[in-house]
Amino acid sequence: MAALDDKGAQGPPRLVKVLWILVAITAALSLLYAIQYYLGGPIRLSVVSEIKSLDLSPDGTQLAAGNSEGKVDVWAVAAEIPTSVDKDFQVADEEPWPKQTLAIGSGEPVWATTFTPDGGTLVAAAGDGIIRTWSVPDYALLEEHDLQVGSLDDAALSENGQYLAALAEDGTIHIFDRLAGQSVQTIGAGDEPRLVVAINADGTLIAAGWGSGVQVWNAQTGEQVQTMETYCEDPTLTTEEACDDAREDWLGHDEEVTALAFSPDGELLASGSADTTVMFWELETGDLASDSVGHWATVTTMTFSEDSAMMLSGGADYKTRDLRVAGGKSTAYFEGHLSNIQGVVYGPSDASIITAGDDGSVRVWETANQYLVHLEWSRVGLQPTWGRLFAIWMLISGILGFVALYGLRRSALWSHLLILAMYLVGPIIVLGLPLLEVVNVWWLVSGALGIFVLRFALRRWQQRRWLALILVLVLWLCFALVGFALLRVCPESWQETPWLDLIFLLPGLLSPLWPPLHDFLIAPLSTMFALRLIWPLLLLGAWYVVLLMVTTREEGAVYYEAPQEASLSEKIMVSQRTLKTRFGIFSLAVWVALLVLLFSILRKFNLDIAFMANWLEFIMRGSYITLVVSAASIVLATILALLGALGRLSKNPIANAGSGFYISLIRGTPLLVQIYIWYLGLPRLGIVLPPIWAGILALGVNYGAYMTEIFRAGIQAVSIGQREAAQALGMTGGQTFRRIILPQAFRIVIPPIGNQFIAMMKDSSLVSVMAVQELTWSANKVGRQYFRGMETFIIAAAFYWILTVIFQLLQGRLEEYMARGERR
Structure with a gap:
């Protein structure tokens, strides 16, 4: 109590001034990061580039993927793709394919990519309204054609790469002949929203979503030749209510059309919708040939097989379906993406397919058992969600940091509690979620246990802290040696379990270095990729730990517990109430940490x-x-x-x-x-x-x-x-x-x-x-x-x-x- 009574007699303690400096630095850097992030600055958390288009060359040796950052990544596909895998197969251990990146200066998303039938040219259409062409395989830029239509919301290229259908922001559709270098037709905006556009193989037909229906035009004349919209099975009934009363089926989509694809044989047009269904329409009559149900979210992309008998569809449920066109029955599901599927193609052989999505990954699957056999990344990074969450956290913590600094300078108790709550609970969410996506969970748990052991030792031997630190490090080293020895002699089946991580703290910290103990919760990354990816998060986490250690030191905590002019009894009462509040903050932090861990574990269950x-x-x-x-x-x-x-x-x-x-x-x-x-x-x-x-x-x-x-x-x-x-x-x-x-x-x-x-x-x-x-x-x-x-x-x-x-x-x-x- 003497510390409470003498508070402020000689000004704030040195530790309190250190706290002011740390909070000021943290708030300033956080706010600067947020400002430059939202202004498009270069300093940001490493996240993947969302893939928006995908195509495989006719000979199956080149794979092109356009992403959201205005780049086209081209991989040289391996000559042999595994068609079956055993239990010891690790995707992270596979050799990456050679990759070239073709940059587009505007940075707009690349909505369409396609190889010409001879495989000698790659054509891409980006959101800036420019068509770019590269030679294959040296990928030298051949030509650029500006459509002069402004930004694009979607684009589609004909199979031969000659014709482009571009959907502008104002809803107009522009048809461009790449070889002739001129515009062919412009179709005006409709009375219903258009979200997607498609073009058939030879570039003669254009289709676009029209609300929950589809409109089809002749690409050369601009004449509308077909409309696919909802209708009753009994053609004499024109309303859905009348159709229901007559116990007839109301055919068609209920919500906006979000994906389109022409069949190679020219007989069908497939449409996917936000109502999760896929419809197959007869181009000649406009009638519904069949439908297919199997996604649980918006259908985002589709492609037919060469014989028009099968189809791949991807959706916002992170799944890819392989289905029969006749009847619409699903034959296989491919699950593993972390975000919306944006590109699907059949692989170089009948035993594989390739998918890509907003999670920035290109995944190769074998079709027999739907196993992932190869993985490529547009750019190895965290998911874009975590990048946006991190920027929001930096903005909020920067503003609140300066607010708290204002209170700290005036000895306000609320400011000290705000700092404690903000920098204890916030980092658990903002850093914990992305870390658990790419790091062995037992690594983090063991590291946390190690911190607690070290803190206990330092408190127990306050007068001999260096000795305590040395003893703890020696103890961990002994644990590490024993752990490595056990790995040499224990059965291989034991090495596949994380029990060693729970027993030995330092082996737990080093577990990512042990290939048998790889257990990434979400993303199958190699150890070096994971460490290269998360080091900024680990560094920031260490900074927050230092800040919290200074915040919770008794000298600083006592300084803020009561006004300097208050009586001793008032200070005691405030101290008791503050103790309860601090206990609540730490309890909240434990709950949040356990919820974050539970969330990450549940994600490993591959929940739909x-x-x-x-x-x-x-x-x-x-x-x-x-x-x-x-x-x-x-x-x-x-x-x-x-x-x-x-x-x-x-x-x-x-x-x-x-x-x-x-x-x-x-x-x-x-x-x-x-x-x-x-x-x-x-x-x-x-x-x-x-x-x-x-x-x-x-x-x-x-x-x-x-x-x-x-x-x-x-x-x-x-x-x-x-x-x-x-x-x-x-x-x-x-x-x-x-x-x-x-x-x-x-x-x-x-x-x-x-x-x-x-x-x-x-x-x-x-x-x-x-x-x-x-x-x-x-x-x-x-x-x-x-x-x-x-x-x-x-x-x-x-x-x-x-x-x-x-x-x-x-x-x-x-x-x-x-x-x-x-x-x-």
Whole structure:
């Protein structure tokens, strides 16, 4: 307390001034980074370049991918691509293909790339409205043609590379003949939004999305030759309502068309939509030939096989489908991309396909078992999401850093707490999420444990800190030597598990250097690539650790705990409240860290996020029934428990024995069995209840038996002296119970009763066995139908958890309210 009383007598301590300097440097650099990032500056977190187009040369030796940064990457495809892999195969260990990068000065996205049929020329169309042509294989720039139409939203090249269909920002479509070097036609903007454009193999037909429909034009004359739009199976019905009333099918898309592709045989036009479907239209009649369902998000890209019998489709659900055109049935799914698929092509052999997407990767798959056999990157980096999140964090932390610095200079307690919360919780999210994408999770866990051990040693031996540091390093070195020795002698199967990381801290830190222990959560990168990628994050994390160590030192913390002019008693009270706040901040940080770790682990499960989003509303409809069943059951259980407790305390043998029998019978049988008895047994007595009421009765009666003992213990906890005092005041037995005993008993039983309610809320899932359409029933129905039980039950589990957290908070507030008299 002397430190509190003498605070400020000689100005701020040196440590506080160091804190000011660190916060000022951190805030200034953060704000400068954010400003130059949003102004297009060169300093930024390394992220991948989103791939927007993909094409394979006719001979299968060259692969071109246009990206969002105005570059075309060209890879020399290996002569042999694996068609099958074994369990020891590691994509990260594969040799990368030779790559050339063709830069476009404007930096606009490259919407279309194609090789000419002879394979001697590569043509690309970028968002700046310029067509560029390179010779193959030296990739010397041959010519550039400016369309003079401004920026483009989409573009498509004919198979021979001669004709280009360009969709301008104003919705107009421009057709350009590359060989003639002149514009062929311009099609005006329509009354519906256009998101995509396509051109057939010989450049004679142009198609564009028209809202939920498709329009087709003759490329030479500009005449509209066909329209594909929604219609009723019965052509006499013109509205969807009338079609539904007649029980006829309403054919076509429900939402905007987002992808188009002409079949090589010239008979079909395929359209993909934001409604997740793919439609195959007959070009001659405009009628729907077939449709296909299989994506769970917007269809983003499509391509036909050479014989027009098969199709590859990619979507915003990060999946690629291989499907039959006739009937639309999916034959294979390829999953592994981290973002939207933007390019799909059939590989150089029938046993492979190639995909590319916004995650900046080009992936080669073998078709027999849908295994990833090769991986290339437009640029090795983190996902663009993390780059944007990092920039937002830098902007916010920079502004708040200067706000906190203003408070720190004025000895404001809130500023010190703000610094602690901001630089403790924020980096866990901003740095933790991208790190766990490319780094072995046990590496980070072991590193964190190592930091805690080091901090403990430094605190334990405060007078001999250098000795403590040396001892810890020697200990880690011993662990490392033992770990390496074990790797030499342990079975190979052990080396594939992370148990060594958990036992040895330094081996945990060095685990990325051990090839047998590679366990990247998301991106299959080699160790050197991963380290080259994340070193700025590790450096920034170390800076934040230093800042937090200075912030949490006792000398600085005490300085901000109370105003200098406050009395000693006021300083003590503020210090106690501040201690509670700091504890809450550290607890929040632990929760956030565990959530980040859980999120990264769940991503490794290859969950279908688009599927979860698609069915979220349906599954959550059952949450209302869950809440109704839980609330009604707890009310019934409370009434039965109170009556049962009175019976157990009664001196009437009938009431006492009856209550005891009820408790013994219900507590002695499983809840699930009781649910079946209520549901199946009552009808034999002529009592037929709806399933939901049978479930409420079963839950209420079951939990009433358990809660009886809780109420009995609460009533008996009220001292006999208070009852005698009530009788001395002339109160009746009922008045004594209502006014004296019951209020105090409720205060005692609230914690266990709250726990029972939380348990009942989760046990309400058992009524799903009676086809009560609550949360678990909905999750089970969808999961079994689509073989995606993991996704659906994660949604249900998340809802139960959120409800549990909410009711725990409410229970805590109620306990504080009921105990307010004891604190006075």
